[in-house]
Each structure stands twice: as structure tokens, then as C-alpha cells.
Amino acid sequence: MSILVFLEHHGDELQKSSLAVLSKAAGLGAGEVAGVVVGSGIEGLAGQAGTYGAATVYVVEDARLEAPLPQPRVDAIAQLVADKGFETVLFAQSILSADIASGLAARLEAGLNWQLTDLATGDGGFVGKQSALGDSVIVDVGWRSTPRIGLFRAGAFDPVEHAAAGTLERLDVQLQEHSLAAEMVEQAHAEESGPSIEDANVIVAGGRGLGEPERFALVEELAKALGGAVAATRAVVDAGWYPYSAQVGQTGKSVSPALYVACGISGAIQHKVGMQSSKTIVAINKDSNAPIFEFADFGVVGDLHQILPKLTAALQARKS
Numbered sequence: 001m002s003i004l005v006f007l008e009h010h011g012d013e014l015q016k017s018s019l020a021v022l023s024k025a026a027g028l029g030a031g032e033v034a035g036v037v038v039g040s041g042i043e044g045l046a047g048q049a050g051t052y053g054a055a056t057v058y059v060v061e062d063a064r065l066e067a068p069l070p071q072p073r074v075d076a077i078a079q080l081v082a083d084k085g086f087e088t089v090l091f092a093q094s095i096l097s098a099d100i101a102s103g104l105a106a107r108l109e110a111g112l113n114w115q116l117t118d119l120a121t122g123d124g125g126f127v128g129k130q131s132a133l134g135d136s137v138i139v140d141v142g143w144r145s146t147p148r149i150g151l152f153r154a155g156a157f158d159p160v161e162h163a164a165a166g167t168l169e170r171l172d173v174q175l176q177e178h179s180l181a182a183e184m185v186e187q188a189h190a191e192e193s194g195p196s197i198e199d200a201n202v203i204v205a206g207g208r209g210l211g212e213p214e215r216f217a218l219v220e221e222l223a224k225a226l227g228g229a230v231a232a233t234r235a236v237v238d239a240g241w242y243p244y245s246a247q248v249g250q251t252g253k254s255v256s257p258a259l260y261v262a263c264g265i266s267g268a269i270q271h272k273v274g275m276q277s278s279k280t281i282v283a284i285n286k287d288s289n290a291p292i293f294e295f296a297d298f299g300v301v302g303d304l305h306q307i308l309p310k311l312t313a314a315l316q317a318r319k320s
């Protein structure tokens with residue numbers, strides 16, 4: 001059961017979540033696992049990927065692949081699947097990967113399961129875990145034919161480094177004319193300081209209980225004192241208090257830091273599904289009946305406007 005994992009990169013860094021999917025695939029012990037890196041100026045990246053469990057890392061290097069556009073990548077991966085006979089192709093969730101996975105499913109007439117949270121061998125192939133009904137239940141999903149295509153939720157696994165490094169194989173692919181018709185006109189990155197919420201070990205999240213956007217400063221100061229990142233609920237993102245890139249939950253990102261501090265967050269199911277796999281959850285809320293206390297490991301009932309500055313000051317004092 002050979003598996004190919006698409007390894008997405010941003011600049012000169014491979015995405016942690018795709019290395020995590022690669023590690024997961026290698027850990028299944030279900031046949032040969034390979035990775036593929038597609039882009040321009042990427043050979044150095046491919047070397048990094050080899051230590052996360054890929055027996056072979058395919059490198060599709062072409063100046064026309066510099067922009068992160070999906071269709072040329074569909075061409076490259078479809079050709080690799082046809083040439084090498086991969087039976088399973090796995091992706092870590094991102095906007096680009098979702099576009100490639102769906103384009104690949106259409107091109108290969110293959111089945112695609114998305115929002116997967118786990119994968120195991122079974123039924124002569126693979127069985128995936130997928131959340132359903134607003135994340136209130138987890139269901140088993142499978143594929144009726146090969147190639148099987150799977151898209152995993154960000155944060156579903158952690159990357160694991162292996163001692164042995166895989167071999168690199170450079171591939172030339174035919175890019176179709178229609179796939180090159182789209183052009184990247186402009187690419188801009190949101191200004192960010194500190195770790196991103198996907199990679200952070202500590203997250204301090206703010207909700208509507210902050211009362212007004214300026215009060216996010218309290219959350220930012222606590223995050224800084226803890227060396228963590230700032231996240232937000234959809235309520236405050238929709239209100240324009242914080243950028244969407246920080247939203248955690250069903251329609252935002254899934255995160256699993258060691259510590260998640262929820263400040264003025266009620267704990268709605270749609271928020272819970274994005275952060276419930278955090279190792280330790282601390283909730284600060286003035287309402288002792290807030291749903292977040294049902295799944296928090298530690299709870300503080302009180303006014304965050306008084307608690308957060310004191311907590312930040314105590315951490316700073318301890319550091320100095």
C-alpha cells in the first residue's frame with residue numbers, strides 16, 4: 001500500500017503539518033511512504049523531508065512552479081501517481097492543499113475524504129476518522145477504490161524525526177497548457193510577530209468577554225510573558241477585533257498546544273472543536289456556568305480585566 005504525501009512549503013520552510021502527516025503515514029507501517037515537494041528552488045527543502053519517514057522524496061523543480069498555484073501541482077502529482085502507482089495520496093489541510101486534493105480527485109476520478117483526524121489500516125486498506133454533525137461525533141470513513149485521497153485537519157498529528165534519511169529523486173513533469181493559464185498577480189503576507197498559532201506551544205485566546213478590541217492588549221501581553229501566540233474566537237473575528245488568521249474552531253484553525261488559556265470565551269462547540277486536543281486548558285470566565293468549564297483542566301471564575309494584568313505581572317516578576 002504505497003503512500004505519497006504532499007509536502008507544502010512556505011518560503012524555505014516545509015509546513016509542520018505536512019511533515020506531521022508524513023510521520024503519521026510512516027508510522028502506519030503499511031508499505032512504502034514517499035513525499036513530494038513541488039516548486040522552484042526547493043532542493044534543500046527536500047533534504048529536510050527525508051528525515052520525517054519518507055523512503056523517497058520526489059522533487060519537482062520548475063521555475064513555472066514558483067507561485068503556489070494548484071493546477072500545475074495537480075499535473076505533477078497526477079503524473080507521479082500514474083508513473084509510480086501510488087495507491088494513497090495524503091495532504092495536510094491548507095487552502096492550497098484543499099485545492100490540489102480536490103483537483104487531483106477530479107483528474108484521477110478518485111475518492112477524497114477531508115477533515116480527517118486520524119488514519120489506521122483496516123478493511124484491506126485504510127480507515128479514516130472524520131468528525132461529523134458539527135463535530136459532535138467521530139465517524140469511520142473509507143475509500144471504495146484507489147487512489148485514495150485524504151486531507152487531514154491541521155494539528156491532527158505531530159511531526160516525528162527519524163534517524164534514517166530518505167533518498168531524493170528529481171522528476172521532470174509535463175505541465176499542461178491550461179494548468180499554466182492562471183497567474184499569481186500579487187501575494188501578500190499578514191504582518192505577524194511571535195509564533196503562529198499552528199506552531200505555538202502556548203496559546204492565549206481572547207473572546208467577546210474582553211468587551212472591546214483595545215482589550216486584546218491584555219491577551220497579547222500575557223501571551224508575550226508566556227512566549228506564546230494569540231488566538232481568537234469567531235465572535236471577535238466577525239466583529240473585526242482580531243484577524244481571521246487567529247481564529248480557532250470549526251471555521252478557523254485546529255490547534256493542539258501544550259497550554260491553551262481561554263480568556264472571556266464561553267466554550268461554544270464550534271470553538272471547542274478547534275482547541276479541545278490542547279494538553280492543558282485554562283479558562284478565565286466571570287460566569288461559573290460557562291460551558292468552557294466543562295472541559296477546562298483549570299478554571300478561574302472572575303473578571304479577566306482584573307486577573308490578566310495580575311497574571312502577566314506575576315509571570316514577568318518570576319522571569320526577572
Ligand SMILES: Cc1cc2nc3c(=O)[nH]c(=O)nc-3n(C[C@H](O)[C@H](O)[C@H](O)COP(=O)(O)OP(=O)(O)OC[C@H]3O[C@@H](n4cnc5c(N)ncnc54)[C@H](O)[C@@H]3O)c2cc1C
Pocket residue numbers: 206207208209210232233234235236247248249250251252253263264265266267268269270271274284285286287290302303304305
Ligand atoms: C457554523 C458555525 C461555525 C462557527 N465557527 C466558529 C469557530 O470556528 N470558532 C469560534 O470560536 N466560534 C465559531 N462559531 C461561533 C460560536 O458558536 C460562538 O458564537 C463563539 O465561539 C462565541 O465566541 P465567544 O466565546 O468569544 O463569545 P460569547 O459566547 O459571547 O462568550 C463570551 C464569554 O465571556 C465571558 N465574559 C464576559 N465578560 C467577562 C469578563 N469581564 N471576564 C471574564 N469573562 C467574561 C462571558 O461569561 C461569556 O462566557 C461558529 C458558529 C457557527 C454557527
